[in-house]
Amino acid sequence: xxxxxxxxxxxxxxxxxxxxxxxxxxxxxxxxxxxxxxxxxxxxxxxxxxxxxxxxxxxxxxxxxxxxxxxxxxxxxxxxxxxxxxxxxxxxxxxxxxxxxxxxxxx
Amino acid sequence: xxxxxxxxxxxxxxxxxxxxxxxxxxxxxxxxxxxxxxxxxxxxxxxxxxxxxxxxxxxxxxxxxxxxxxxxxxxxxxxxxxxxxxxxxxxxxxxxxxxxxxxxxxxxxxxxxxxxxx
Numbered sequence: 001x002x003x004x005x006x007x008x009x010x011x012x013x014x015x016x017x018x019x020x021x022x023x024x025x026x027x028x029x030x031x032x033x034x035x036x037x038x039x040x041x042x043x044x045x046x047x048x049x050x051x052x053x054x055x056x057x058x059x060x061x062x063x064x065x066x067x068x069x070x071x072x073x074x075x076x077x078x079x080x081x082x083x084x085x086x087x088x089x090x091x092x093x094x095x096x097x098x099x100x101x102x103x104x105x106x107x
Numbered sequence: 108x109x110x111x112x113x114x115x116x117x118x119x120x121x122x123x124x125x126x127x128x129x130x131x132x133x134x135x136x137x138x139x140x141x142x143x144x145x146x147x148x149x150x151x152x153x154x155x156x157x158x159x160x161x162x163x164x165x166x167x168x169x170x171x172x173x174x175x176x177x178x179x180x181x182x183x184x185x186x187x188x189x190x191x192x193x194x195x196x197x198x199x200x201x202x203x204x205x206x207x208x209x210x211x212x213x214x215x216x217x218x219x220x221x222x223x224x225x
Binding site for chain 2: 045
């Protein structure tokens with residue numbers, strides 16, 4: 001099974017900061033990677049698919065990059081609404097797996 | 108508007124069974140694969156199961172294989188998750204999600220809580 005690793009588990013940042021969240025796959029997943037945002041008590045929301053494609057309606061300050069085993073979610077200028085937990089997920093093959101999540105908190 | 112509404116959660120004893128439902132609306136249900144994802148209290152997301160649009164292909168996480176069964180009734184626009192031999196570690200909010208054509212989980216329900224405890 002492919003393992004997804006996200007580190008750090010918590011990231012402290014300020015409004016306006018550029019934030020990068022890494023995600024690593026235990027083996028190549030090509031570009032079959034998605035990023036989700038989750039706020040407390042809410043369902044996850046799809047942000048990025050196929051590693052770098054922006055989901056419709058998602059602000060352009062979010063971007064994704066990478067392929068193979070190394071991926072990054074970037075928030076170009078952190079906004080108050082962006083404080084949340086972010087998960088990567090591969091869908092290269094079954095079983096699908098999520099990373100452990102990175103919580104972006106206020107510095 | 109795409110809507111996914113889960114139901115069927117609740118308190119069940121270890122070793123017991125429960126069937127979750129996810130009623131879909133706002134799209135042609137049979138045209139989309141569906142998936143279940145769960146989240147234990149205070150923990151991260153865990154993919155549970157997948158079913159193709161026609162129900163012919165199903166996949167499971169190792170943690171639930173042999174105990175959970177995913178199914179769908181396209182005439183009722185409803186997805187199901189039959190959960191047997193439940194364990195304390197199955198306690199979680201269970202989300203159903205629509206699978207996009209390229210694979211990611213593009214729409215999610217609000218979740219239903221399953222608590223396994225004596």
